[in-house]
Amino acid sequence: MAVAVANMTTAALDWVSVKFNAPLAGMVVFGVHIHGHLIVEVLLIAVILFQLSRKSYKPPKKPLTEKEIDDLCDEWAPEPLHPPITEEMLSEPPTLESAAGPHTIIDGKEVVNFASANYLGLIGNEKINYGVGSCGPRGFYGTIDVHLDCEARISKFLGTPDSILYSYGISTIFSVIPAFCKKGDIIVADEGVHWAVQNGLYLSRSTIVYFKHNDMSSLKSTLEKVTRGNRRAEKIRRYIVVEAIYQNSGQIAPLDEIIRLKEKYRFRVVLDESHSFGVLGSSGRGLAEHYGVPVEKIDIITAGMGNALATDGGFCTGSVRVVDHQRLSSSGYVFSASLPPFLASAAIAAVDYLEENPALLSKLKRNIALLWSEISELPGLILASNPLSPIVFLKLKRSTGSTKGDMKLLDEIVDRVLKEDLVFIVTTKRSTLDKCRLPVGLRIFVSAGHTESDLLKASNSLKRVTALVLSELA
């Protein structure tokens, strides 16, 4: 049966091919024998081409008509540019009527000033030579010889090969970080870094991992996690970003631990020394001197000069390669007018003065120790900063449960201390854009210019006022 079917099919196929080939058996076109199957192939190709040339079926897109766009535009109502004004927004800081030295005048009365980061008491000694402004960015005749002198002086003081000057304290760190970190790099940063560092990290578009504030075991485990199993880790740049003295809490970063970890896991360190330059170390050279670490081991050091040096602006220092790269690719340097020359000469004078008078540092240390011994037993407040830090940070023993409530209490303490005892201290200020979640508290900036009586006055006042305010709570 199967044989019969097979025979029939072969017979049919033979008949078809004979019929097919018959008319073309003798056809020769351009020397090529035309066979029947060629016709089929040509027809097939023609059909394929025909199908390709037809428009594919897509559901028709109906763009919005002009009238519809008009209606949408009319309907849309934007939010106001500013959120509703609340009561706390209406408070104004006190206005100073004289220089912000250890004693200043507010509202006509002399107060003891613990709100300026004037650590070495240098407010009060400079002169103006060149007019105020520099009228141009560094690349276009804004470089005055004092700028170059200042950069050389700072490098000499710190013992680094080169340094570069910026015109504003906070713009230093948020221009340096994007100049060196690009998309795809890894940055491990402390969660307590201040807003300018956070902004720099955000602008750099790198992958950012935060570790617990000043916690070395957390840093170790984060570094471990980030480098484990990452074979590409050799090609991407890796940074650890820390501050020497944290503005938000007064803690000091343990540099020797960090250098050990950095060398183990092959990271580079970016250190912000705004509050430790001129304060830590036996001659004020900063955190590296304080821990006895050679300064070459830190890759990039930045600092704002608005604190111990009693001037404005900032600098960044490191190897020649690091500094040269910033002269063309750091936005805060290239696209901004340079530092006013009188501030640069003030910086040089300040560094000279510091180098000649290391006794200032021991005075500052004594003042901090004295203040600590006086206010270590305050009711309701505990000391939360490092004993060596000139920013003395006090936080509430028992928080009210919300940042707003805490701030209200602290603001009241500060107000009463100023009005009743003429001592000027401040609370932490937190912007809504700040991602830092450390607790708020009181900040006292101790200076080498304060006398013992100033410090005793402050501590007595604090003791009295906190007892009053917090007992009203209880």
Add this chain to the structure above:
Amino acid sequence: MVKLPYLTALTTLISYGLLFLFGQIRDLFRKILDLLKFKKVQGKGYAPICLGLEDFYTRRLYLRIQDCFGRPIASAPDAWFDVVERYSNDNNKTLQRTSNTTKCLNLGSYNYLGFAAADEYCTPRVIESLKKYSSSTCSVRADGGTTKLHTELEELVARFVGKPAAILFGMGYATNSAIIPALIGKGGLIISDSLNHNSIVNGSRGSGAVVRVFQHNTPSHLEEVLREQIAEGQPRTHRPWKKIIVIVEGIYSMEGELCKLPEIIAVCKKYKAYTYLDEAHSIGAIGKSGRGVCELLGVDPADVDIMMGTFTKSFGSCGGYIAASKEIIRHLKHTCPAHLYATSMSPPAVQQVISAIKVILGEDGSNRGAQKLAQIRENSNFFRSELQKMGFEVLGDNDSPVMPIMLYNPAKIPAFSRECLNQNVAVVTVAFPATPLLLARARICISASHTREDLIKGLEVISKVGDLVGIKYFPVEPEKVAAEEKLKKLE
């Protein structure tokens, strides 16, 4: 806008191509040499801090002509200043300072009203404030950094600009970078002009809002972009935008053009978008009484939501300000990071601005302010028309004190700069990355302290150098035609 002739475009491209090729060959040799020397790279396992092509431009193109940029000066940047001479022993890789200086005509600093040098009204007051308040407050505004000077200046700026309130910052760049994130966040839209300054770009990026760009100074394209964006809503979710801010500048520093403010304000009002005007170069320099581009173009300051400006250019100081309604300023004082975290403006700098504004307004008892404003307008128009008559391609509108002269070819940049310096005229040349690659230019900034003789000397030198270097792209206006036109005007 710049119209680039084809031949020039071709030659410029070829020049850059050659430079690029040479740069790559040198890089190749360096790699070979490094391998041969078995140089130990700092620390095994560290990726290089600057990857290969990132600083190619710096190493191979910029360093060759490094002596044209960053020239140090040894005096205040007035109409004439002392430029420090530098020399190089290693083919421009590093430059050493000498102690010689040359007195040159200053056509490069932003000194529009001449306040950069010692001024009879401002300087004594600045020195007094230095003695009283010292050079820094060492504190942020929100803590102990607000002095009486700061509050006085804020009121004065608000009055000068025509807005209810103002807030100060210590640096113009930081003003933009820190304000824009405080005004708008995720869910908002920023539409900015394609040639906006780097600080605005950084501020917009830092805010987290979506950024769209519209064609430079084209209100019709702005309207198109606004309509499209409002109709579409946020990307992917299509929810309506929370708010839209349009950012423009008063004078664009690389083009010298004024912004088409009345048309842009009309478009923004129609679509309920907020406007942000950056008057860094125009405040104090244009307008009948120096109040900036709003006064010149007849726009009511109440129509612009936020006006920003800097004190570096026309007032001879440093810092920036924002002027807006009382509520916005209150909100900014409460939340702007530059106000809460950054050291407050240096008191002598504040005093300089106060005195400068008083001079401009005539409140110091003389009419020097009005004189300065008339002088700068006259100077700019004279200089620009003369340059155009000589056949240079000059950009910018009338009345604007910034005039770029097109150079195009990369070789003409150092040639123009060095030749002018040899003849004691200091000019600024700008190339990539501040301008597009093919459109290199020399930028002249006129000041009210330039006298007619200074300008004529400058014109002579530029004309001579222009002939030498070959940048007179337009035909020179023949003398006869110019004389005829003058006669016609007189009749």
